[in-house]
Amino acid sequence: MTIGDGSGAAAPAVEVPVEAPVEAPAAPVAEVVAAPVGAPAPAPVAAPAPAPVAAPAPVAAPVAAPVVASAPTPIAAAPAAVVEAPVARGSHAGTSGYVTPIVRKLANEAGVDLSTISGTGVGGRIRKEDIVQASSARPATAAPVVEVSPLRGTTQPMSRLRKVVAERAVISMQSSAQLTTVVEVDVTRVAMLRDQVKDAFAEKTGNKLSFLPFFALAAAEALRAIPIVNATIEGDTIVYPAQENISIAVDTERGLLTPVVRNAGELDLAGFAAQIADLAARTRDNKLKPDELSGGTFTLTNTGSRGALFDTPVVFLPQSAILGTGIVYKKPLVVTTDGLDAIAIRSSVYLALSYDHRIVDGADAARFLTTMKARLEAGAFEGNLGI
Secondary structure (H helix, E strand, C coil): CCHHHCCCCHHHHHHHHHCHHHHCCHHHHHHHHHHHHCCCCHHHHHCCCHHHHHCHHHHHHHHHHHHHHCCCHHHHHHHHHHHHHHHHHHHHHCCCCCCCHHHHHHHHHHCCCHHHCCCCCHHHCCCHHHHHHHHHHCCCCCCCCCCCCCCCCCCCCCCHHHHHHHHHHHHHHHHCCEEEEEEEEECHHHHHHHHHHHHHHHHHHCCCCCCHHHHHHHHHHHHHHCHHHHCEEECCEEECCCCCCEEECEECCCCEECCEECCHHHCCHHHHHHHHHHHHHHHHCCCCCHHHHCCCCEEEECHHHHCCCCCCCCCCCCCCEEEEECCCEEEEEEEEECCEEEEEEEEEEEEEEEEECCCCCHHHHHHHHHHHHHHHHHCCCHHHCCC
């Protein structure tokens, strides 16, 4: 048969008459031939003959009707395709069966790979219980080992350096009115420039290009524009230094020390990187000269080197301000391009300025920080590389 091929016209008209109904009239013809064995047979021969001949005519009509009725038969193929559709909709879960949005969300939160789970629900559907079981079956992540300090449970005398730092911190807090202002800065352009030039920078200068030289350069420029942050108090007068001597806080085994980068306003990135690296190394090796720890007019402390977002650093007199720089990390931020807002992954840092409110107002602190913010977010340091 060719019904399933969709042609539907010429083929049925030829094949239908060949079937068994055409053979039925032959039996009466045989009986008519046998009848003449008696005598009076000739008259009946003429009468019955037309009846069997006429019978095939109505048989042909009913046969034509099934041919028309068979035309809708190809429609049965459409439901077959529809039956397969639900399987395709569930195939997004791989071999794990259909996954509801709630179960998928639970799997994402638990860190479970759906393709590794065999669902126990109807038709292999993954259920909430399957996710819970898979999550609990995973081996627990080993907790980081924290070493116990040998100083635990002991009593130790304060070092001479620790006593000096403690005394100065208390005097500074009792003698000045300190507070802190914080801003968040998008340093994505600085990060991109740093990634582009750090290899060539290290090759030509012998020093790594971290974010700290960028912060120091921006701070030095802001100090020149807003000198009250760089000023000191002497009795009833305010002294505005003619240079920016930036103390850099260095963490050592002996305690916190602050060697001074002198004439910072005249340095480029290569100059800052060289001096910071040299001073930090000699500070930790206890090779500094006494005058290298004095004369600072402003302090920069990189608390981000230990992973801190920001803190509220203490101003040590006679200085009037200290800047704390947090860790540079990536986060989603709203950015505006051509008047349209969008969310993008950006490199961000917090800058915290503690200052002596006796001479530095909140507006001064805000101007200083926003000046740094504008400089860093512009990221135009190509002319300050020094290589």
